[in-house]
Ligand SMILES: [Zn+2]
């Protein structure tokens with residue numbers, strides 16, 4: 001089978017390897033779609049602590065099951081599925097408490113195991129056992145299903161931040177994750193959503209993708225002042241920072257309301273993880289800060305259900321397609337920030 005093998009940092013090779021056979025408890029998937037994620041770009045340039053080279057990366061995967069190993073009764077060849085790539089162990093302190101995203105032994109497809117930038121992909125037993133293989137309803141295409149993973153991360157964040165009815169929700173960063181945040185907040189019942197961005201080009205792309213009450217270019221406008229004006233001086237109930245910029249995190253704390261919540265959804269660069277924080281703001285506002293970085297298999301199932309119900313429409317996020325042979329070109333394109341989501345098809 002054809003795979004895109006990352007042999008080392010920035011060394012990607014399209015090559016043939018033997019098509020794996022599913023062992024007991026495993027399923028084999030013929031990959032239909034693998035979407036490119038921001039982390040795929042990071043991994044291409046910098047590697048990842050969970051990755052040993054060579055590795056087939058790619059973790060936003062949908063496809064058709066073509067073979068199952070022994071002891072598999074839930075799935076059969078012909079099933080159309082989406083795979084939740086973050087694989088909990090099912091048997092640790094957090095897993096037993098239903099917090100699989102925090103699993104102490106978390107592993108991931110495309111990191112620890114070969115991923116979806118390939119013609120076929122094995123889903124390991126521990127992933128099958130822990131609910132990582134989700135059947136796609138007939139009305140969800142493979143392309144839409146591939147966006148279940150990013151949407152799952154957004155659901156995890158808004159659950160933790162308790163985004164709810166009547167909230168004013170501000171999202172800083174208007175990439176695909178930021179846009180999904182705006183859509184989910186509206187679906188949940190937020191009365192106002194505001195999106196903030198420094199790049200005019202990305203702001204324009206977001207305007208074409210998602211409905212929101214106000215778009216702010218924070219390079220040209222005072223976003224903190226505008227949010228205060230919009231909320232009669234109170235600030236936003238929830239602020240989600242969907243970019244990896246320290247200044248944005250600081251601004252978020254300034255613009256959150258009393259008793260509100262700020263979610264650091266985007267991680268900061270490893271060499272610049274510190275921000276300045278006026279802790280008195282937290283003291284007097286009685287507000288909270290949460291962080292989120294992933295999702296659990298059940299968030300992936302909820303994401304598929306939301307897509308299937310039509311409450312979250314993800315088709316419009318797919319702005320470009322590439323063949324697996326051109327993965328490197330596709331990664332370069334993703335890096336420009338000029339696309340929402342790029343789809344790779346084997
Ligand atoms: Zn992803």
Ligand SMILES: [Zn+2]
Nearest residue numbers: 089092095103
């Ligand atoms: Zn666990």
